[in-house]
Amino acid sequence: MNLLVCALESSSNVHLKELKKYLSSDTVFLGVFDKQLGTPLYDLSHLAIMGFVDVIKKLSFFFKLRDELVELAASCDKVLLLDSSGFNLPLAKKIKEKYPNKEIIYYILPQVWVWKRKRVLKLEKYCTHLCSIIPFEHTFYNDQNKIKYVGHPLVDEIKEYKTTISTSNIIVYMPGSRKSEIKNHMPIFRQLVKKIQNQQNIIVIPKNFSQEYISLTYGDLSDFIISNDTHSSLLKAKFAFICSGTATLESALIGTPFVLSYIAKKIDYMIAKTFLKVPFVGLANIFFHKMNKQAIHKEYIQDEVNVDNLYGEYEAFNRKDFFKNAEILRKYLQTGSSQNVAKIIEK
Numbered sequence: 001m002n003l004l005v006c007a008l009e010s011s012s013n014v015h016l017k018e019l020k021k022y023l024s025s026d027t028v029f030l031g032v033f034d035k036q037l038g039t040p041l042y043d044l045s046h047l048a049i050m051g052f053v054d055v056i057k058k059l060s061f062f063f064k065l066r067d068e069l070v071e072l073a074a075s076c077d078k079v080l081l082l083d084s085s086g087f088n089l090p091l092a093k094k095i096k097e098k099y100p101n102k103e104i105i106y107y108i109l110p111q112v113w114v115w116k117r118k119r120v121l122k123l124e125k126y127c128t129h130l131c132s133i134i135p136f137e138h139t140f141y142n143d144q145n146k147i148k149y150v151g152h153p154l155v156d157e158i159k160e161y162k163t164t165i166s167t168s169n170i171i172v173y174m175p176g177s178r179k180s181e182i183k184n185h186m187p188i189f190r191q192l193v194k195k196i197q198n199q200q201n202i203i204v205i206p207k208n209f210s211q212e213y214i215s216l217t218y219g220d221l222s223d224f225i226i227s228n229d230t231h232s233s234l235l236k237a238k239f240a241f242i243c244s245g246t247a248t249l250e251s252a253l254i255g256t257p258f259v260l261s262y263i264a265k266k267i268d269y270m271i272a273k274t275f276l277k278v279p280f281v282g283l284a285n286i287f288f289h290k291m292n293k294q295a296i297h298k299e300y301i302q303d304e305v306n307v308d309n310l311y312g313e314y315e316a317f318n319r320k321d322f323f324k325n326a327e328i329l330r331k332y333l334q335t336g337s338s339q340n341v342a343k344i345i346e347k
Contacts, residue, residue, distance in 0.1 A: 085110030156336030
């Protein structure tokens with residue numbers, strides 16, 4: 001089977017890699033994805049962007065990419081879209097218009113429960129199957145025959161959880177995967193390393209980043225040990241400083257205490273703040289809010305992201321309560337998603 005795939009995010013490709021294990025050996029990926037999974041149209045490291053302003057700067061390229069993928073869909077049996085709704089939802093519309101009978105599966109759905117809830121109508125119109133990884137997400141949809149909670153991919157991908165509170169001397173730093181996230185966080189993380197002494201400092205960098213890109217984007221990394229493996233790094237760590245994103249949920253599931261930080265361009269933040277419909281940024285906190293429980297980790301946003309606040313949280317963190325909450329979180333998500341999504345693709 002030829003499967004048209006559009007996975008623009010680093011995290012999406014981690015999920016895609018796990019999903020591929022459950023697909024038939026004759027399944028061939030075509031489109032945009034990590035080069036370790038086949039032969040993509042473009043190198044993912046050049047597509048890592050963040051925010052409304054960044055998207056506008058690259059509009060011409062993304063229009064070109066969309067048209068190329070629509071043409072490529074002609075030679076594919078089915079279509080698999082992962083996350084990145086700003087690109088993938090218009091792509092789904094174009095493919096549906098040109099190939100009305102083409103089966104389109106959307107995995108890692110746009111967070112309509114956060115904002116832009118009208119996207120539900122488009123998702124239901126253009127897509128054949130909607131694979132939800134959020135337990136409560138289906139309640140925001142009209143067509144319950146199209147949407148299904150398939151479990152969460154991190155439950156598949158995390159092979160080992162902490163059984164005791166860590167006493168290691170390892171601290172993990174995760175400044176994100178997008179260029180602006182990294183540049184915003186690295187100066188603060190370098191100061192933290194100087195402040196928290198006599199520790200082993202691991203920085204997690206997506207493995208698809210070239211050495212040239214790392215040098216230009218991260219700056220001086222002489223105080224860090226570079227890792228490309230999020231799960232093993234978090235498993236060994238006693239604490240983590242993490243830019244908002246999937247990694248915060250990974251850390252919560254594994255049982256590694258952390259603090260979340262988020263820095264965006266001011267205009268992006270003001271736009272997001274106006275429309276967001278949830279009280280938290282981190283998924284673990286959002287899940288606990290849905291369970292009518294208190295947030296399990298601290299979140300620092302914009303100007304709050306500074307050395308004093310992050311260091312203070314590192315010192316004051318209630319590790320015992322967090323460890324108990326990690327187990328509650330794992331039970332809440334129930335199961336992994338990869339095998340269930342593979343069944344939907346191949347049926």
